[in-house]
Amino acid sequence: MSGDRRKLLLACLLTLVLIAPLAYLWQQSRVPSSYSVMRMGHLDYGGGSQPVHATAGHEGHEDAGHGMAEQSVADLTEGTDRRADDVVVLTARRGRVRLDDGRSVSGYTVNGTSPGPLIEVTQGDLLEVRLRNADVPDGITLHWHGVDVPNAEDGVAGVTQDAVQPGEEHTYRFVARQRGTYWYHSHQVSHEQVIGGLLGALVVRPRVTDPSVRDVVAVAHTYDGIPTLNGGATVRVPARPGQRVRVRVVNSDNGPTQAWASAPLRVVAVDGTDVHRPTEVDGRAVVVTAGGRIDLEVVAPADVGAVRVQVGATTSVQVGGAGVEAPEAEQPTRTLDLLSYGSPSRLGIDPADVDRRFTYAIGRRPGFVRGRPGIWWTVNGHLFPDVPMYVVEEGDVVRVRITNSSGQVHPMHLHGHHAVVLSRNGVKATGSPWWFDSLNVLDGESYDVAFVADNPGIWMDHCHNLQHAQQGLLAHLMYAGVTTPYRLGSDSGNEPE
Numbered sequence: 001m002s003g004d005r006r007k008l009l010l011a012c013l014l015t016l017v018l019i020a021p022l023a024y025l026w027q028q029s030r031v032p033s034s035y036s037v038m039r040m041g042h043l044d045y046g047g048g049s050q051p052v053h054a055t056a057g058h059e060g061h062e063d064a065g066h067g068m069a070e071q072s073v074a075d076l077t078e079g080t081d082r083r084a085d086d087v088v089v090l091t092a093r094r095g096r097v098r099l100d101d102g103r104s105v106s107g108y109t110v111n112g113t114s115p116g117p118l119i120e121v122t123q124g125d126l127l128e129v130r131l132r133n134a135d136v137p138d139g140i141t142l143h144w145h146g147v148d149v150p151n152a153e154d155g156v157a158g159v160t161q162d163a164v165q166p167g168e169e170h171t172y173r174f175v176a177r178q179r180g181t182y183w184y185h186s187h188q189v190s191h192e193q194v195i196g197g198l199l200g201a202l203v204v205r206p207r208v209t210d211p212s213v214r215d216v217v218a219v220a221h222t223y224d225g226i227p228t229l230n231g232g233a234t235v236r237v238p239a240r241p242g243q244r245v246r247v248r249v250v251n252s253d254n255g256p257t258q259a260w261a262s263a264p265l266r267v268v269a270v271d272g273t274d275v276h277r278p279t280e281v282d283g284r285a286v287v288v289t290a291g292g293r294i295d296l297e298v299v300a301p302a303d304v305g306a307v308r309v310q311v312g313a314t315t316s317v318q319v320g321g322a323g324v325e326a327p328e329a330e331q332p333t334r335t336l337d338l339l340s341y342g343s344p345s346r347l348g349i350d351p352a353d354v355d356r357r358f359t360y361a362i363g364r365r366p367g368f369v370r371g372r373p374g375i376w377w378t379v380n381g382h383l384f385p386d387v388p389m390y391v392v393e394e395g396d397v398v399r400v401r402i403t404n405s406s407g408q409v410h411p412m413h414l415h416g417h418h419a420v421v422l423s424r425n426g427v428k429a430t431g432s433p434w435w436f437d438s439l440n441v442l443d444g445e446s447y448d449v450a451f452v453a454d455n456p457g458i459w460m461d462h463c464h465n466l467q468h469a470q471q472g473l474l475a476h477l478m479y480a481g482v483t484t485p486y487r488l489g490s491d492s493g494n495e496p497e
Helices: 003-029 466-470
Strands: 042-044 086-098 104-110 119-122 126-133 143-145 169-175 180-185 199-205 214-223 226-229 234-238 244-251 257-261 266-270 286-288 293-299 306-311 315-320 356-369 372-379 388-392 397-404 410-414 419-424 438-441 446-452 458-463 474-479
Touching: 086 119, 119 126, 180 244, 180 293, 199 214, 199 244, 214 234, 214 306, 214 315, 226 315, 244 315, 257 293, 286 293, 293 306, 356 388, 397 438, 438 446, 458 466
Parallel strands: 042 388, 086 126, 119 199, 214 244, 234 315, 356 397, 388 474
Antiparallel strands: 086 104, 126 169, 143 180, 180 199, 214 226, 244 293, 257 286, 257 306, 266 293, 306 315, 356 372, 397 446, 410 438, 410 458, 419 446, 458 474
């Protein structure tokens, strides 16, 4: 064999050695045009038992559920046919969103506005929401962010329902058991539709309220680079001198924001859960993570003045006398640490006696996702679609360690459950129990959290920077024996992120 032929053969072999692994990785990263979430990723039992029927329908385990009772997410409903206490009809459209200052941007509206109508119900009410899609071409759903609804009502296209196509409608029914501040948004092509304004607020009020306390909702959302509160720059709340005012801040953006005030405030609730014995906060800002809600309480000045509650750099809530301008509120350099805020109280679970322990390690590395090369987010070192299915059984006490070494902040959101923070970076929580559904995890941070698996279904556990979720930063919590009839992928019409 001549020298030239040897060189050519060697070059071909080297090329094959380099290209073959890349071709394999590319092929492994592709997802079918229609597939079941049950066949995604790999199963993680968290050191607990491995129920035979947990893997029914999962890749390589299609026969594992033979002879075992299975339950479809479609059947995991409220289980009541009684007449609804509150009926709301919401119609979604694609078009122009008009802001309070007269500007309009391209996006989505609900009943002609964005944010959509505020839904207010009383704790214990059966809420019925009829969602209609007027003309949103990709289809829509509604996810009840922070409300631990039955799985069939969770609104995740391709997992708990099919997307509602133009001209169609879908009805959600659930009992509003948890008082607090929540919000609703589309979970179909959510990285576009939520940013475009397909969202609104939901408030569940207690049966007995204090009529002396004023109450206002402030939905923070950025439209085409324009930060707003309820679609404008300022929310004005008339209040009597000395009157207490509860400001429910909802952060519907992809990144965290901060809230602070020109007078002392109290943090009275986080993600719908009341803080136990909150104290006055002065000279500190409060971080509101993406998807999260913080309820703040301020007191109108005893004179004719006003209090400014700043939400981000350019939007505010002004509380006080009509026509009175509140003083400017300089942004504090320090933030409130919820790990030690308020007073301890009973958790209701023993985090030392757990049934399963999971790791949710967020990283980043080069590779292929959906056949595209890039630098992508990883979960436990794996790229989408090889993401974990965390398997639990109903009644399990679950402990999760969340770590972030990705270089960016991630607001992590578990559907269908509230978890409690046990520690951050090894430092134990000492304040009021910090129950959350949306957790701001900074680069380099680690959190130990715990929850009770008390809501059967298949639940997303993802970053609520929805661009990150669309890029593969997600996993699922799967209850043993639960399956879904719905499918994901371009041919299915269901694309939740």
